[in-house]
Amino acid sequence: MTIKGKTKSSLRPAGRPATRRTVARLHVEGALCANRPSELDAAVLTSESQFRELQHRVKNSLAMIVSLIGLEAGYATDAPTRESLERLRGRVGSIAKLYDLLSETQRTQEVDLPGYVDRILATLGSSYGAVKGEVRLELSCPPIALSPKCAAPVGLIINELVTNAIKHGFVDVDPGIISVHIRQEGKSIVITVSDDGCGLPPRFRMDDSCGLGLQIVQMLTAQLGGTIDVVPKPATFHVSFSTAA
Numbered sequence: 001m002t003i004k005g006k007t008k009s010s011l012r013p014a015g016r017p018a019t020r021r022t023v024a025r026l027h028v029e030g031a032l033c034a035n036r037p038s039e040l041d042a043a044v045l046t047s048e049s050q051f052r053e054l055q056h057r058v059k060n061s062l063a064m065i066v067s068l069i070g071l072e073a074g075y076a077t078d079a080p081t082r083e084s085l086e087r088l089r090g091r092v093g094s095i096a097k098l099y100d101l102l103s104e105t106q107r108t109q110e111v112d113l114p115g116y117v118d119r120i121l122a123t124l125g126s127s128y129g130a131v132k133g134e135v136r137l138e139l140s141c142p143p144i145a146l147s148p149k150c151a152a153p154v155g156l157i158i159n160e161l162v163t164n165a166i167k168h169g170f171v172d173v174d175p176g177i178i179s180v181h182i183r184q185e186g187k188s189i190v191i192t193v194s195d196d197g198c199g200l201p202p203r204f205r206m207d208d209s210c211g212l213g214l215q216i217v218q219m220l221t222a223q224l225g226g227t228i229d230v231v232p233k234p235a236t237f238h239v240s241f242s243t244a245a
């Protein structure tokens with residue numbers, strides 16, 4: 001083994017054999033090492049419970065922020081301000097749901113993707129259902145466990161695309177079906193959000209037809225190192241990214 005150009009044996013002065021004291025010290029160190037696993041286990045347990053506690057506090061803080069935004073929206077006197085606050089509440093709410101889910105399981109580092117997306121859709125369905133009547137939300141997703149780091153942007157992306165489908169997809173057409181289809185191809189995940197409504201506006205281009213919602217989708221897809229493909233009719237967004245990195 002070479003350490004900065006020297007071999008390991010050259011670290012002991014030449015011609016100096018290991019003394020009995022050195023050997024005894026090695027025995028003591030060996031005994032200490034034998035005890036280490038339980039010390040290590042204890043340290044791991046402590047840091048895990050601290051991490052859980054931290055996650056729990058994040059969950060509570062986010063829930064409080066979501067409620068405060070809701071209160072503020074309730075006090076808004078004009079519709080655009082109220083709508084803007086409701087959109088913000090939906091966005092922060094989708095991250096809050098991630099922490100709700102994490103706090104309900106024993107796993108701190110893995111998010112059950114179908115369960116998470118199902119919660120996002122349930123909230124969107126109940127908050128927009130009354131406005132949009134009979135729009136049906138469908139989800140197909142195999143069991144996939146994602147890191148919280150990946151799951152948070154995925155949740156926000158789905159929140160934006162489904163909100164758009166509800167808001168813009170069925171203008172002047174009968175309410176229909178919005179589907180979220182997620183599949184895994186090796187290390188890649190492909191999320192497809194589509195609706196059978198009016199389709200995207202003529203000459204729609206992802207680069208220049210966007211409001212804040214689709215800009216958020218583009219920004220988060222880039223953060224995941226992914227790509228977006230768009231089909232104008234039926235309005236379909238495919239977001240693909242790799243979980244390998």
Ligand SMILES: Nc1ncnc2c1ncn2[C@@H]1O[C@H](COP(=O)(O)OP(=O)(O)O)[C@@H](O)[C@H]1O
Nearest residue numbers: 164165168169199200209210211212213214235
């Ligand atoms: N599913 C859809 N069906 C029809 N039009 C859509 C759909 N999704 C997005 N759009 C169009 O893309 C535009 C930009 O969306 P977005 O960036 O989220 O901004 P916003 O929702 O605030 O208008 C929308 O105004 C709408 O014209």
Ligand SMILES: [Mg+2]
Nearest residue numbers: 163164213214
């Ligand atoms: Mg939008």
